[in-house]
Amino acid sequence: MGNSFGRIFRITTFGESHGLGLGVIIDGCPAGLTMDEAFIREELQRRKPGQSKITTQRKEEDEFQILSGVFEGKTTGTPIGMVIMNTDQKSKDYSHISDKFRPSHADFTYFEKYGIRDYRGGGRSSARETAARVAAGAIAKLMLRNFGISVQAYVSQVGDIKLEKAYTLLDLSLTEENIVRCPDKEMAEKMIAFIDGVRKSKDTVGGIVSCVAKGVPAGLGEPVFDRLHAELGKAMLSINAVKGFEYGSGFEGVKMRGSEHNDAFYLEEGKVKTKTNHSGGIQGGISNGEDIYFNVAFKPVATIMQDQESVNEAGEPVTVSGKGRHDPCVVPRAVPIVEAMAALVLADHLLISRTNKLHV
Template sequence: MNGNRFGRLFQVTTYGESHGPGMGVTVSGCPAGLELTEEDVQRELDRRKPGQSMITTSRGEPDEVSIQSGLQDGYTTGTPIGMTIENKDARSGKYEPFITAPRPSHGDFTYSAKFGTRNWGGGGRSSARETVNWVAAGAIADKILESEGVQVKAHVNQIGDVEAPEVSFAEMLEHTEENDVRCAHPETAERMQERIEEYQEAGDSIGGSIYFEVQGVPRGLGAPRFDSVSARLGQALMAVPAATAFEFGLGRDAREYTGSERNDEWAFDSNDEPVPVENDHGGIQGGITTGEPIYGELTLHAPTSIPKPQETVDWETGEEKTEQVIGRHDPVLPPRGVPVVESMLSLTIVDFMLLAGRINPDRLDGQPGEYDTDYHPSSPRSE
């Protein structure tokens, strides 16, 4: 099975299944000299973990990370960083009715049709639990971006038909983590919460979307066509479980604009550098970053595991049957999807910056890769 690796220079390789012993990720290509602790990674994992509120799954996973390699005295060494997260609350038995009777809109049948077998406990490898690895790796990318002055933030901007007005980047930083929905507009967050609870009480689920923004991105990242920033972001974000649409800039609204309305005219900034007057292109023109903020939106469909009885077939017995998914599932995905989206953005941008030589691939202190007497593990950033 391929598709377990992401990135080119900053490479992330993941393993693990929803109800297996644990999850794991290896990060290759992280430069040496980055200050990193398990607490840095745990802080992000705590934002994604289940059981945070009444509108998330009640599965009791602490998601405690253990860094197995790639660190010395609290700093990265430049070697692969291995991290593991144990599964503490797996309950595979509830999925036995679906071994040969696929749950509606899941990957049960397609996985079995492709491989001739699958880990059926909780969806196995196709479970959204796998994103715990992405967030662990994203925490490392975040630390690198922080040292380069790049900020990544997202918030839930729509649940069902409840849509938040536009908010500033500062408002996202200030308000996103203040409520269970992770919407940076507090009044709308209350309405979203009410709507989610309505579907939850009815034994159903609902979809929504996540708005994201990246500030401080240097100009000149990316290349035309298949290595464009927009193409790579599309790959990264459409890999998020339940993703059905990725947009940047004007996104789908661009179909309603004329060329003269959408075109970004150019002007000089205070440093006499050319900059777009507007940013309808979402910080990307010709597949390459302009230096303006990258922004866009990811749509996630309603969770497919719902307690309502649904029709399926048993491909082994040939029977049509009614089954009910019994278990611990989210009634909505965007609130826990925010840190996942942020992580995939961070991983993508770090990879582009390394490819462009904006980050020293060997040493974050900018020094040559060879050893010198001023560089010691106990003081990797000696003045």
């Protein structure tokens, strides 16, 4: 029913924005992985609401509890169950839209599909659900560490304020040094001021999160329909508010000639490398050992603190007034979500690749 993701390293999330809590079942995680709970907590803290003036002021500490699949600090190979309880729901903030459809939200489509909807913060359609993904993604990251694979994302654009530098020219260790999660200090200050201005005008704005995976071995990805970039695209497009995905040269690649775009091969210490990486680390849907990099576009948050025209469940024209606590721009908190989904894809395909080879 669309609540599970992955083939071998497989997750199923559950819970709603204003329910008792959220959770995830992780099946297929190998046994013997050291469970670093401090790291999982750190990842959840990066996504949690209320962390700065440019995010929603809902206060959730996002403390988690591991229910199963771990013994004496190591995974047992059985399903890992995790829960994150909600503690700061203010459902009354949504009573005024109990029968109204908010523009560009999932209210209408959920009602059409199910004939019923949880109007409290959007229920299952709320980005609150991504807390469970980040928890699962943290475990995927711990697994990838053992193979020398890292995944790091950062904010590269807010509105029309764009960081033009390639990731290779940035110090990505500086990403967490500011509240917008842009590794360029000067650009970060401009983005923060811009988002704060949008917030004060009772509006919202979108942006782009860029991500790079390093240390990915050649050979991950499945032809024809499960190409690695297709899997990454599905993972990113499953995130709330995502409107676009591009990897490698992306849409800019259409401006180039084949003679410019082709990545020439050469041999370095017995290993095949490419002189350029317009392919974004993926060729024929399979990783080639180079860095995998991609961009994810997020739309402006749909809830704005302004009156908007809409209709109610009876089809009557109504006015929807924005209330509650919402992000003026989602991208600062989306950074760990993008990383989590990328890590889940890579962990899954790393395990799949091991089943495709006969070791004698």
